[in-house]
Amino acid sequence: MFKSVAILPALLAVWAVPFLVGGPAPQAPAFKVPPEIASQTNPVKPTPEGLAHAKKMYGYDCAMCHGANGDGKGDMAVEAKWTMKDWHDPAALKDMTDGELFYIIQKGKGDNMPGEGDREKPEEIWTTVVLVRSFAKK
Numbered sequence: 017m018f019k020s021v022a023i024l025p026a027l028l029a030v031w032a033v034p035f036l037v038g039g040p041a042p043q044a045p046a047f048k049v050p051p052e053i054a055s056q057t058n059p060v061k062p063t064p065e066g067l068a069h070a071k072k073m074y075g076y077d078c079a080m081c082h083g084a085n086g087d088g089k090g091d092m093a094v095e096a097k098w099t100m101k102d103w104h105d106p107a108a109l110k111d112m113t114d115g116e117l118f119y120i121i122q123k124g125k126g127d128n129m130p131g132e133g134d135r136e137k138p139e140e141i142w143t144t145v146v147l148v149r150s151f152a153k154k
Contacts, residue, residue, distance in 0.1 A: 049119045056115035060142035070147040086151030103151035
């Protein structure tokens, strides 16, 4: 009888270990822009009014992380110790298509970058792509 009483807790402990320790943390799916969007080219010819609106919205929604002038040193990024791309460097975006930038601005990227979603019209997002690319030309 004593043996069966001692075996029961041991079996319960073996059964409970996977639940107590837990398995490996689930991996977030890799970020990927759909190819049909990545291959899009910017259809918008920017206007002074459109660029002014893009700068205004960038100031509200993007500069806190990406920096007022695209240097990647916005207050929030510095405080959180995030490493952001410096868009003054032409190499920072050379491997990204306009379609990829559009998608990231519209949909967001990861947990820390929300997208514009429906707050901005597609033409406005395309103009923001022009603005982002313009940081490297200064």
